[in-house]
Amino acid sequence: MQEAIQKADVLIEALGWIRRFRDKVTVIKLGGSIMEDEDALRYVLLDLVFMETVGMHPVVVHGGGAAISRAMDAAGIAPNFIQGRRYTDEATLEIVKRVLAEETNTQLAQKIVDLGGCATNLSHQTTNVLFGKKIQLESDGETLDLGHVGRVTRVDCETIIDLCDRGHIPIIPSMCQEESTGNLLNVNADTAATSVAQALKAEKLVYLSDVNGVRRDKDDPDTHIHSLSADEARQLIQDGNISTGMIPKVEACLETLERGVKKVHIVDGGLRHSLLLEVYTTLGVGTEIIHRRR
Numbered sequence: 001m002q003e004a005i006q007k008a009d010v011l012i013e014a015l016g017w018i019r020r021f022r023d024k025v026t027v028i029k030l031g032g033s034i035m036e037d038e039d040a041l042r043y044v045l046l047d048l049v050f051m052e053t054v055g056m057h058p059v060v061v062h063g064g065g066a067a068i069s070r071a072m073d074a075a076g077i078a079p080n081f082i083q084g085r086r087y088t089d090e091a092t093l094e095i096v097k098r099v100l101a102e103e104t105n106t107q108l109a110q111k112i113v114d115l116g117g118c119a120t121n122l123s124h125q126t127t128n129v130l131f132g133k134k135i136q137l138e139s140d141g142e143t144l145d146l147g148h149v150g151r152v153t154r155v156d157c158e159t160i161i162d163l164c165d166r167g168h169i170p171i172i173p174s175m176c177q178e179e180s181t182g183n184l185l186n187v188n189a190d191t192a193a194t195s196v197a198q199a200l201k202a203e204k205l206v207y208l209s210d211v212n213g214v215r216r217d218k219d220d221p222d223t224h225i226h227s228l229s230a231d232e233a234r235q236l237i238q239d240g241n242i243s244t245g246m247i248p249k250v251e252a253c254l255e256t257l258e259r260g261v262k263k264v265h266i267v268d269g270g271l272r273h274s275l276l277l278e279v280y281t282t283l284g285v286g287t288e289i290i291h292r293r294r
Contacts, residue, residue, distance in 0.1 A: 010281075013280075013281060013282065014276075014280040014281070017279065017280045017281070018054045018055065018056075018280065021055070021056045021203060021279065022054075022055035022056065023055060023056075023057065024056055024057065024202075024203035024204075025056075025057045025058075025059060025161075025164065025200045025201075025202040025203055026051070026056055026057065026058050026059070026202060026203055026204040026205070026206060026279070027058075027059045027060075027061060027193055027196050027197040027200065027202045027204070027205045027206070028044075028048065028058055028059070028060050028061070028193075028205075028206045028208065028275070029061050029062075029063075029189060029190060029192075029193035029205070029206065029207045029208060030044065030060055030061070030062040030063075030108075030208055030269075031062055031063035031064070031065065031174075031189045031190075031208070032063075032065075032208070032209065032210055032269070033066075033210050033269075033270065034208055034210075034269035034270060035062070035063075035064065035066065035067065035104070036066055037270065040269060040270045040272075041111070042111070042115075043272050043273055043274075044208065044269055044274075044275060045108070045111050045112050045115055045117075046115050046273075047273055047274075047275035047276045048060065048112060048117065048169055048275070049112060049115050049116055049117035049169075050276060051275070051276075051279070052117060052118075052167065052169055053117075056279075057161075057164035057165075058169050059160060059164065059169070059170050059172070059196060059200065059202070060108065060169060060170065060171045060172065061172045061173075061174060061189060061192050061193035061196050062100075062104060062105070062108060062171065062172070062173060062174065062189065063100075063173075063174045063188075063189030063192075064096075064099050064100050064103075064104045064173070064174075065086075065189075067099050067103070067104060068086070068095060068096055068099045068100070071095045071098070071099050072092065072095055075091070075095060077091055077092060077095070082137065082144055082146055083137055083139070083144070084248075085137070085146055085149055085188060086149070086186060087146055087147050087149070088146065088147040088148040088149050088185075088186040089147045089148070090148070092147070092148075092186075093147070093148045093184065093186065096175065096186050097124070097175070097184060100123070100173035100174065100175055101121075101123035101124060101125050101173055101175065102125065104173065105121045105122075105123050105171055105172075105173045106121050108121070108171050109121040109171045112169055112171075117169060118166075118167050118168045118169065119168060119169040119170075119171055120163050120168045120169070120170055120171065121171045122159070122160075122163075122170055122171060122172050122173075123172075123173050123175070124175065124177060124184055127156075127159055128156075128176075128177050129155060129156040129159050129160055129170075129172060130152050130154075130155060130156075130172065130175065130176040130177065130187070130192065130195070130196070131152070131153060131154040131155075131156075131176055131177050131178075131179050132150040132151050132152045132153045132154070132176035132177070132178065132179070132185060132187065133150055133151065133153055133178055133179060133180070133185075134146075134148075134149065134150050134178065134185060135149055135150055135151050147186075148183065148184070148185050148186055149185060149186050149187070150176050150178060150185030150186070150187055151176075151187060151191060151195075152176050152187060152191070152192055152195035152196070153176075153179065154179070154199075155195060155196055155199035155200070157199050157200055160172075160196075160200065161200070172192070172196065174186075174187045174188065174189035174192040174193075175187055176192070190207065190248070190249060190252055191252065193205060193207070194252050194255065194256050197256055197261045198256060198259040198260060198261060201260045201261065202261050202262075203261075203262050203263070204261070204262065204263045204264070204265060204279070205253075205256055205261050205263075205264045205265070206264075206265045206266075206267055206275065206278065206279075206286075207249060207253075207264070207265065207266045207267070208267055208268075208269030208274075208275075209249070209266050209267065209268060209269060209286075210268070210269070210270065211246075211266075211268055212224050212267070212268040212271070212285065212286060212287075213225065213226075213265075213266045213267065213268070213285075213286040213287030214228060214233070214236070214242060214246060214250065214266060214287040214289075215243075216236070216241050217241075218242075218243035218246070224287070225287050226283060226284060226286075226287060226288070227287070227288050227289075227290065228287060228288070228289045228290070229289075229290055229291070229292050229293050230254050230257055230289065230290070230291055230292065231292065233250050233253070233254060233289055234254065236250075237250065237251070246266075249266060250266075250289070253266070253289045254289070257289065257290070257291050262290075262291075263288050263289070263290050264288070264289045265278055265279075265284070265286050265287065265288050265289075266286050266287045266289075267284075267285065267286030267287075268285070268286065271285060274286065
């Protein structure tokens, strides 16, 4: 009986958050090792179905780095990274298009349908919603060409919101269409998710990561930080307390907050039902980054 009562308490705790986030948009960035773990991925997608069912509007932006690397290896193409970004020539672009749009994007939507939800895959093969332009990097005064790599400059919010209003979960691959030429460009999935969240003025942006959020000591899970203000996050970076690999993600979180998103979360996607625990419980299981403390 006590166990049943505890379950009821959990539902009551969730009720307040369900009411608060009804009709609110949450962007979820899906990628990394979660995409390689069928069990972890299934729980994440099940969480998305729950979120949509209780009135929230989840929007998924996904990458496919490991699958792209495998496909390149099978094709005999050696991956080439420049300052952490994948150099994308014509041959690589064809693989990126196939893996992201034809395979991963379609498969994610179908998996959600199989779990009882409604999902629509949005890509150049169906309806493209991300538009952008090529980017180049500078190093020691020299321009570094990344090939067919871009950044998002415009998001078709109308199409995305229309799908949300009709009870569908939009699934968006990390590619954009170049405004000037119509050509497709490879986009970093983290920055694509940031652009979508900013354009939609989302209530939340959730990065599903391989760790349980920000830690004061990157090697010690017990130093996990549940909540940070933007100023506190900047101070941790300045003090060297945030690991090198986490810094770009936290900096992207800070930029996202500055552009209208209310909260950004970094959550361990491998933890069973981590999305629900982060969004619908008071303490959460990841790290939330907010503008400022009240």
